Amino acid sequence: MTASLELRAVSFAYPGGEPVLRAISFTVAPGERVALLGPNGAGKSTLLQHLNGLLLPTAGQLFVGGVPVVEANLRSVRQRIGFVFQDPDDQLFLPTLLEDVAFAPLNAGEPRAQARARAHAALAAVGIDRHADRAAHHLSGGEKRLAALATVLVSRPQVLVLDEPTGDLDARARLRIVRLLQERPETLLVATHDLEVAGAVCTRALALADGSVAYDGPLDRLRADRDRLGRLGLLAAL
Amino acid sequence: MGFHHLDQYAAVESGLGHLAPAARVLGTVLIAVAAASLPPGAWLEMGAVAALVVALSRYAHVPLATFLLRATVPLAFLALASLGVLLLAPGATVARLGPVVITDGGIERLGAALLRGGAAIGAGVLLVSTTRFADLVEALRELRLPAAVTAALGLAYRFLYLLLDELAQVQRAAASRNAGAGRVPRRQLLLGVTASAATRSFARSERVHRAMLARGYTGSLPSLRPQPLDATSWRALLPLALLLAALVVSARVRS
Ligand SMILES: Nc1ncnc2c1ncn2[C@@H]1O[C@H](COP(=O)(O)OP(=O)(O)OP(=O)(O)O)[C@@H](O)[C@H]1O
Numbered sequence: 001m002t003a004s005l006e007l008r009a010v011s012f013a014y015p016g017g018e019p020v021l022r023a024i025s026f027t028v029a030p031g032e033r034v035a036l037l038g039p040n041g042a043g044k045s046t047l048l049q050h051l052n053g054l055l056l057p058t059a060g061q062l063f064v065g066g067v068p069v070v071e072a073n074l075r076s077v078r079q080r081i082g083f084v085f086q087d088p089d090d091q092l093f094l095p096t097l098l099e100d101v102a103f104a105p106l107n108a109g110e111p112r113a114q115a116r117a118r119a120h121a122a123l124a125a126v127g128i129d130r131h132a133d134r135a136a137h138h139l140s141g142g143e144k145r146l147a148a149l150a151t152v153l154v155s156r157p158q159v160l161v162l163d164e165p166t167g168d169l170d171a172r173a174r175l176r177i178v179r180l181l182q183e184r185p186e187t188l189l190v191a192t193h194d195l196e197v198a199g200a201v202c203t204r205a206l207a208l209a210d211g212s213v214a215y216d217g218p219l220d221r222l223r224a225d226r227d228r229l230g231r232l233g234l235l236a237a238l
Numbered sequence: 239m240g241f242h243h244l245d246q247y248a249a250v251e252s253g254l255g256h257l258a259p260a261a262r263v264l265g266t267v268l269i270a271v272a273a274a275s276l277p278p279g280a281w282l283e284m285g286a287v288a289a290l291v292v293a294l295s296r297y298a299h300v301p302l303a304t305f306l307l308r309a310t311v312p313l314a315f316l317a318l319a320s321l322g323v324l325l326l327a328p329g330a331t332v333a334r335l336g337p338v339v340i341t342d343g344g345i346e347r348l349g350a351a352l353l354r355g356g357a358a359i360g361a362g363v364l365l366v367s368t369t370r371f372a373d374l375v376e377a378l379r380e381l382r383l384p385a386a387v388t389a390a391l392g393l394a395y396r397f398l399y400l401l402l403d404e405l406a407q408v409q410r411a412a413a414s415r416n417a418g419a420g421r422v423p424r425r426q427l428l429l430g431v432t433a434s435a436a437t438r439s440f441a442r443s444e445r446v447h448r449a450m451l452a453r454g455y456t457g458s459l460p461s462l463r464p465q466p467l468d469a470t471s472w473r474a475l476l477p478l479a480l481l482l483a484a485l486v487v488s489a490r491v492r493s
């Protein structure tokens with residue numbers, strides 16, 4: 001079976017900066033649920049942005065569903081990957097939620113009526129269709145997260161990539177996102193600092209340290225190994 | 239953090255709601271153009287246009303208090319800007335305030351400017367009180383404004399709120415460090431806050447652009463719900479246009 005995601009020795013440095021990713025390799029099988037862990041600045045967001053070609057590696061190769069992530073394939077790669085950004089305000093830029101959610105289907109050339117119906121369905125799937133005609137600045141932080149999720153679910157991606165999906169959410173909003181993610185059938189790659197969220201949603205962990213993969217294995221085993229968590233910068237006792 | 243109060247417009251259940259937004263925009267433009275083409279001295283017609291605007295706003299269920307509140311600031315600006323006319327227009331002297339001479343011509347011009355401008359402002363207030371921003375953008379698109387302009391407007395709406403948020407955050411950060419209390423001149427402080435907010439906004443627009451690309455953005459913002467000028471809208475616009483034309487013609491003939 002073709003891997004959902006495959007990275008072969010991917011390296012990256014921002015222009016004029018130190019390398020952020022150093023020869024990263026891993027594969028993710030369809031339906032797998034992977035937590036991408038690492039302290040602030042480990043390179044999680046940078047790695048995620050390679051998956052849909054927002055950043056292109058300085059060395060190495062990536063494949064999404066077997067398709068190489070190169071300039072010529074960006075359209076089909078981006079249709080396969082649903083990318084939820086760290087800050088939902090970056091993802092909601094149109095006057096109403098409905099328009100934001102219909103943005104991707106319309107870009108893909110779908111007829112308006114169909115795009116509209118699917119946008120409503122996606123908003124309903126995350127439980128906020130009643131806000132369809134509101135502007136994002138009238139929503140709570142939790143609702144914005146759900147809306148951002150809807151903007152990618154609407155395209156029925158094969159892989160969901162989420163950057164800190166529960167960052168600065170209160171307990172209830174966090175639970176709501178976790179419950180939703182637990183139900184999703186897609187392949188999941190979730191960057192997070194929150195080991196509890198990771199544990200509730202994912203089964204496999206990938207930990208980044210100094211730009212390399214420092215752990216790749218069952219999440220349970222990592223969570224049980226407090227020494228290792230400490231060394232990876234994922235646990236700091238108060 | 240929010241600036242919701244800026245967005246309370248268009249919440250009224252409007253009697254004009256069945257008209258296409260583009261028709262409401264056109265109607266507003268018609269009223270403004272008609273008001274502007276009335277010659278000074280055509281008091282009757284100016285009064286008629288103003289009365290028309292008030293009647294429309296009653297019909298649209300815009301509460302009078304809301305209507306006046308929203309019109310106050312632009313009206314004050316208008317009055318201030320029109321003061322020059324009062325002092326500069328030639329005519330027979332009516333009053334003297336020290337070195338300032340007020341003429342009958344000046345008073346007439348000021349009255350005309352206020353009435354005509356007021357009618358146009360009233361029509362504008364009526365428009366934004368009955369039409370959501372999203373629909374306004376859609377209307378401009380319908381009226382064939384260049385796609386680049388309508389796309390920019392659509393994005394500007396959200397950006398405005400994000401920008402205000404950024405500005406408020408930077409300001410709070412500065413205030414919580416007692417900015418302005420020490421020896422740093424206020425001007426320098428303002429410069430710092432502005433620069434910092436601008437940098438953050440620039441980074442924000444970069445991230446938004448990425449988010450657009452990630453969802454297949456190809457350079458055009460496709461419209462979700464075109465609201466074309468339908469027969470109902472034309473049927474409403476036609477009598478309005480005729481009425482306004484009649485007023486303008488009658489005023490021109492009389493003067
Ligand atoms: N646009 C950029 N230009 C230059 N350097 C950057 C840029 N974005 C990130 N970096 C740097 O790359 C490194 C990795 O950043 P990245 O945002 O990928 O980390 P992260 O793991 O997502 O951190 P966090 O948990 O704080 O979100 C950091 O040292 C950061 O300073």
Ligand SMILES: [Mg+2]
Pocket residue numbers: 044045046086163
């Ligand atoms: Mg990050």
